[in-house]
Amino acid sequence: MSERITTANDRYAYEIGADYALAGSITQAALLNGLAAGLSKVTSRFRDDLQLCFIERDLTPSARQLVIELAEFAKLEEGQ
Structure with missing residues (x-):
């Protein structure tokens, strides 16, 4: 890029x-x-997890809530 x-x-x-x-x-x-x-x-799996921590730290409350809700829908789709 x-x-x-x-x-x-x-x-x-x-x-x-x-x-x-x-x-x-x-x-x-x-x-x-x-x-x-x-x-x-x-990223490697370890660095991927670390990168997700960095991303989460910079999310706004509304963005964080969106990620939570998206994860909940994904879990429902998987039958968990």
Whole structure:
């Protein structure tokens, strides 16, 4: 990824995320799938867990609640 794209991603990450709130569920899932795929490529399992801790620390309360609710739906789908 070029330095310009990385800088733009850093600068506009919040706005990009907000724009995806208006997208359909398939597009929103693709965004999350891409994030998960990217994290799995660049980190080991230990570092992945650590990265998730860093991400969680910077979430807003509403973002944290979204992650919790998404995890609860995923558990229901798995029958847990």
